[in-house]
Amino acid sequence: MSLPAYFISDAHLGVNPPGAVPDREKALVRFLESITGKASHLVIVGDLFEFWYEYNDYVCRNHFDLFFAMRELVKSGCEVHLLQGNHDFAYGDFFPKTVGAQVHKELVLEIQGKRVYFRHGDGVAKSDFGYRLFRRILDFPLNRFLFRQIHPDWGMALARFVGRSSRKVGESRVIKMDEYLHWANRMLKKTGSSRCILGHHHVPGVWNVENGVVASAGDWMKKLTYIQMDAGELNLNEFRTLG
Incomplete structure (x- = not known):
């Protein structure tokens, strides 16, 4: 019998906005520990971090326990995959080389006899036109190089300030689920998949x-929700072991 697969997204670790679950990163570490040796796949569908940028000799030490838990999960035989989100698209080789988690922009996996397509989902909605342009600017090689010249502490502070500002703007945005579902339906056909995780x-x-x-796992901020896949079925659950 196949082991279950787990999908989470949008933890935005590194910030604690109003209404966020206290110590949610510690809860995420406990969640990873609870599925170690009991899962075939873990896919983090983007925005694990509020901001991520890799320097040659610098990795944010605040997430050491998380890195260790992910590494232990990989060592247990679980495939761990990270998708780039709109907050943490600047992954380098730290996770593949050090943690053993693979990084992708989009991903197709065969799980439990089902073909599953994964994508964070930024830029999907028609209203995301301005963001798509902004993302091109941020991801331009020269701009990535210039940002690397900033001291890591300053760079992280700047990125968090921008993230907080964009979050305030985004709070008033109306989510049009029909746009996401219409796009996902097209991608299911295009990729020959029967499941799409956003x-x-x-x-x-x-x-x-x-x-x-x-399916969408929601977020790991205000509710610690995740998708569990068993025998090809997708089920939405909430992690409640916080003590």
Whole structure:
């Protein structure tokens, strides 16, 4: 019998906005420990961090316990995959080389006899046009090089300030789920998949569409929700062991 697979997204570790679950990174470490040796796959569907940038000799020490828990999960035989989000798209080789977690922009996996397509989901909605342009600017090689010249402490502080500002703007944005579901339905057909897992919009749920099933784990901020896949079925759960 196949082991279950787990999908989470949008933890935005590194910030504690109003309404966030206290010590949610510690809860995430406990969650990873609870599935170690009991999971075939863990896919983090983007925005694990509020901000991520790799320097040649610098990695944020605040997440050491998380790195260790992920490494132990990999050593137990679980495939761990990280998707780039709109907050943590600047991954380098730290996770593949040191932790053993693979990094992707999008991903297709065969799990429990089902073809599953993963994408964070930023830039999907028609209203994300301005963001798509901004992302191109941020991801331009020259701009990435210039940012690398900033001292890591200053760079992290600047990025968190920008992140807080963008979050305040985003709080008033209306989520149009029909746009995400329409796009996901097209991608199911395009990739020959029967399951599509998205993040980004922070809306937890499982939806049936014409070409398969679309699911989102919501976020690991205000509710510690995750998707568990058993025998091809997608189930939305909440991690409650916080003590």
